[in-house]
Each structure stands twice: as structure tokens, then as C-alpha cells.
Amino acid sequence: MEICRLPSQPAVIHLRQGQTAGIYSIKMPQFPPYIKCSLGDESSTKNPDSKNRMFILGMGFVGKFLAADLKSNGWEVTGTCTSTSGKTKLEEMGFHAHIFDANEPQQDVLDILKFHSHLLISVPPVLGVGDPMLRHKELLKERLKDGNLQWLGYLSSTGVYGDSGGALVDEEFPPNPTTELAKARIAAEEGWLHLACDGRVTAQIFRLGGIYGPGRSAVDTILKQEPLSKGQKMRFSRHYTSRIHVADICQALKASIQRPSPGKIYNVVDDDPAPREQVFKFARNLVEEKWPGHISPNNSAEEAKSLIPQGVSRGEKRVSNKRIKTELGVRLLYPTYESGLRSIIERMENPFRGK
Ligand SMILES: NC(=O)c1ccc[n+]([C@@H]2O[C@H](COP(=O)([O-])OP(=O)(O)OC[C@H]3O[C@@H](n4cnc5c(N)ncnc54)[C@H](OP(=O)(O)O)[C@@H]3O)[C@@H](O)[C@H]2O)c1
Structure with missing residues (x-):
């Protein structure tokens, strides 16, 4: 996979003179x-x-x-x-x-x-x-x-x-x-x-x-069964969406x-920029697996997909996280949305108890 750079000839602005530090x-x-x-x-x-x-x-x-x-x-x-x-x-x-x-x-x-x-x-x-x-x-x-x-x-x-x-x-x-x-x-x-x-x-x-993260994820959205916001629906049209667990x-x-x-x-960002529809589908499956029969069968991802105008470009960007790994030594706890969403649902109390 190639890192893309546009040619540039940057000017230099010296804000301060000085040494070291x-x-x-x-x-x-x-x-x-x-x-x-x-x-x-x-x-x-x-x-x-x-x-x-x-x-x-x-x-x-x-x-x-x-x-x-x-x-x-x-x-x-x-x-x-x-x-x-x-x-x-x-x-x-x-x-x-x-x-x-x-x-x-x-x-x-x-x-x-x-x-x-x-x-x-x-x-x-x-x-x-x-x-x-x-x-x-x-x-x-x-x-x-x-x-x-x-x-x-x-x-x-x-x-x-x-x-x-x-x-x-x-x-x-x-x-x-x-x-x-x-x-x-x-x-x-x-x-x-x-x-x-x-x-x-x-x-x-x-x-x-x-x-x-906990309280703000595709799993939480599905459990709340709220209609997707306009912004969320628009973002379904993207092929790659970079995300990161808090x-x-x-x-x-x-x-x-x-x-x-x-x-x-x-x-x-994490290692796995993925389409939102894929993320929501995965989250929905997680919820159905853990608490079967509680969420309505209508698939919000499919629903949102149908709202995407034909011919909309799915060209996007994939964002590299190499620098945080090599220069800061970060080892991601949740390198993919799958691992992140699993950890969120594993720690959740049953939202349907008593309902
Ligand atoms: N959400 C995303 O996916 C995403 C992605 C990339 C970057 N970001 C950016 O990353 C940053 C952190 O995200 P987040 O999700 O933690 O944001 P957040 O939950 O919306 O928190 C923003 C904070 O800024 C405060 N704030 C907003 N307007 C203010 C104003 N005029 N004066 C003083 N305080 C003000 C809010 O106050 P209250 O607590 O009173 O509301 C809140 O504490 C934000 O700049 C966000 O835009 C977000």
C-alpha cells in the first residue's frame, strides 16, 4: 500500500530564533x-x-x-x-x-x-x-x-x-x-x-x-433504536471511514x-478503515447474538444504503496510523472496529432487563 504525497515546496517561516529545547x-x-x-x-x-x-x-x-x-x-x-x-x-x-x-x-x-x-x-x-x-x-x-x-x-x-x-x-x-x-x-x-x-x-x-467507545458506538445506536441522524446517513455513502476507540x-x-x-x-485512527454499513451490520449481529429477539428486524444499514444517491463517489481516504506506532510506541487496544465493539458489548449490562 503506497503512502500518497503530493509534491510541495514549502516556504519556511521562522517564528523564533534559538537553540535546542x-x-x-x-x-x-x-x-x-x-x-x-x-x-x-x-x-x-x-x-x-x-x-x-x-x-x-x-x-x-x-x-x-x-x-x-x-x-x-x-x-x-x-x-x-x-x-x-x-x-x-x-x-x-x-x-x-x-x-x-x-x-x-x-x-x-x-x-x-x-x-x-x-x-x-x-x-x-x-x-x-x-x-x-x-x-x-x-x-x-x-x-x-x-x-x-x-x-x-x-x-x-x-x-x-x-x-x-x-x-x-x-x-x-x-x-x-x-x-x-x-x-x-x-x-x-x-x-x-x-x-x-x-x-x-x-x-x-x-x-x-x-x-x-462505551456509550457512543454503533451498538449503542442500535440498542437505542433511534433513527439515524442525517449526518450518519450521509456518512454511509463513504467507502472508508477511519475510526478510533476512545x-x-x-x-x-x-x-x-x-x-x-x-x-x-x-x-x-485504528488499523481498519471500513464502511459504516459494515460496522452497523456487525454491531447488529453482536446485539442479536447476545440478546436474541429484542431488536426490530429492520436493518438500519440497508435502510441507510437505500438513501445514498446513485452515482455518489465512494472515493475516500484511508488514514495511516504508522506514526503513533513507530514514534510514540502505541499498541492499539482495539485495532479494529470488531474488537472495539466486542469489548463494548461484553461490558454492557442487559439493556432489556425488566422490559
Ligand atoms: N465525534 C467524532 O467522531 C470526532 C472525530 C474527530 C474529531 N472530533 C473532535 O475531537 C474533539 C473531542 O471530541 P468529543 O467527541 O470528545 O467532543 P464532545 O464530547 O462534543 O466535547 C466537546 C467539549 O467542548 C465543550 N464546548 C463546546 N463548545 C464550547 C464553547 N463554545 N465554549 C466552551 N466549551 C465548549 C463541550 O462542553 P459541554 O460539555 O458543556 O457540552 C464539551 O465539553 C472535538 O473537538 C471534536 O469535534 C470528534
Whole structure:
């Protein structure tokens, strides 16, 4: 299988002069051409407090999973959400929680950020707005520069690659975002890398495939027997969909914390990009095998397939995960959707008990 690269002659932007302690060398031939940034010696003085403290901006599905994992390994974790009920839930889970609106960032919450060693950004960009946090760059830069932060991770998406006609794409493949949201993602990646560089923090970008895990998977969708959303139906038309179990996202994040590499981009996907209809069919069989006779016989995958307009191109991309394996040493817990979905259903309580 060949890795596809488009020819490019990147320009070089030197954001900072300096030596050692980490050099950014990010090849993003189209958006932007190339970023080179040295963290210089100042970054090595940034750890007055050796305790590991993670701040998660946007403690959603991935954020909560990572938080629980880190907490069980002795980390202190603080996270943000947008509602009072969310805050209560996070506190019940044992985390420090703050209500935070990226559109109007609360100064006191940003001040707390300074006392953390690690920052994960999980707030997605918004159509027509871009990354809401990056509209407040100056506020952030100050906190990054003056605080204890050493590592910043930005959760992005493999959607930035656009359509490669089914070719295998690695992190060197030039992004070719076709939607406004994917363009906003690339701009956000770039924005966070620049900001981290200015704040003398090691930044990493994680381009995630479709996220699934306990509580959010094809098995859960089938058990809820909810009609598929329009977006889900549209995604059935794709031949290859990269996905990743949330536990493996956490593995990649933790491995990157262990082996920081300033400015590096990582694809975080499993080994088996597969059509969604195949995944849903497999999930349906798992449910029928475990709890026979409980789900309605209509096959949502077939149903969705019939909605795909004739002649729609099934050309897509397959995303390479070689870098997380070779450079971060990640060994996927769930290399295929089959293994991931099996583990989810094995740990599930009988949803039909008492029904
Ligand atoms: N879902 C996928 O398959 C997929 C694939 C690739 C990449 N991604 C991206 O990866 C990241 C993590 O995914 P996820 O599934 O864990 O996301 P998620 O569950 O939707 O979590 C997003 C978090 O961001 C917070 N948030 C949203 N808008 C905000 C705003 N304006 N101000 C402050 N906080 C805000 C949410 O707050 P509340 O908790 O209050 O809602 C939530 O905590 C996201 O950026 C997502 O877009 C997702």
C-alpha cells in the first residue's frame, strides 16, 4: 500500500530564533506552508511544580475518558463544560470543574489554567466563527507564557485531509479540506501551534478518526433504536471511514505526554478503515447474538444504503496510523472496529432487563 504525497515546496517561516529545547518543524504545505519554531531555553525552566496537572478545555466524551484515566494514575485533573448540570456531573466524578464559555472566556478560569502542567483543547471550531478560543489569543498567550504549562494537545480531525480517492494518507499528506468546518480545523491547528510557540509550550496536534467507545458506538445506536441522524446517513455513502476507540485516543495522548515532540501532528485512527454499513451490520449481529429477539428486524444499514444517491463517489481516504506506532510506541487496544465493539458489548449490562 503506497503512502500518497503530493509534491510541495514549502516556504519556511521562522517564528523564533534559538537553540535546542525543541524545534517546531511542521509540514503543512497548504495551510500554512511550513512553521519552524524553537522553544529555546526558557521552556526548560517552566516546571517549578513537578506534580502532573491536566487542564481539559471542553470535558466532553474524550475529555472525561482521559480525565478518569489520568486521575487513576495520580494526576490532578481540572475540566470545563458549558452548563451547571455538566459541572455537577464532573464534580461527582471527582474532578475540579468550571463552567466556561470559549466565546467569552472567564479570566478567573484562565488564571487557573496557569497552574497546570498540561492542557488539552477539545472545544471544536464553529462554522463562520472558527476556533472560539483563538479569538482571545492575547489572553491565552499570557497564561501560556507565564504559567507552568509544558505540553498542549489539540484534538483535531482526519477531516482535514479531504478526499484522496482512497489513497492511504499520512501526516505529511497535504491537507485538502473540502468543507468550511474542515478549513476551520486547519486554521485552528495552525493557530494553536503558533500560540504554543509564542507561549513556549510544546504543542501536539491529534487528528482523530470517528470517535467511539462505551456509550457512543454503533451498538449503542442500535440498542437505542433511534433513527439515524442525517449526518450518519450521509456518512454511509463513504467507502472508508477511519475510526478510533476512545481508550486508544487516551493511549496516544499519554504516549505523547511521555515523548513530547514540539509541533508534531499525529493521526489517531485504528488499523481498519471500513464502511459504516459494515460496522452497523456487525454491531447488529453482536446485539442479536447476545440478546436474541429484542431488536426490530429492520436493518438500519440497508435502510441507510437505500438513501445514498446513485452515482455518489465512494472515493475516500484511508488514514495511516504508522506514526503513533513507530514514534510514540502505541499498541492499539482495539485495532479494529470488531474488537472495539466486542469489548463494548461484553461490558454492557442487559439493556432489556425488566422490559
Ligand atoms: N465525534 C467524532 O467522531 C470526532 C472525530 C474527530 C474529531 N472530533 C473532535 O475531537 C474533539 C473531542 O471530541 P468529543 O467527541 O470528545 O467532543 P464532545 O464530547 O462534543 O466535547 C466537546 C467539549 O467542548 C465543550 N464546548 C463546546 N463548545 C464550547 C464553547 N463554545 N465554549 C466552551 N466549551 C465548549 C463541550 O462542553 P459541554 O460539555 O458543556 O457540552 C464539551 O465539553 C472535538 O473537538 C471534536 O469535534 C470528534
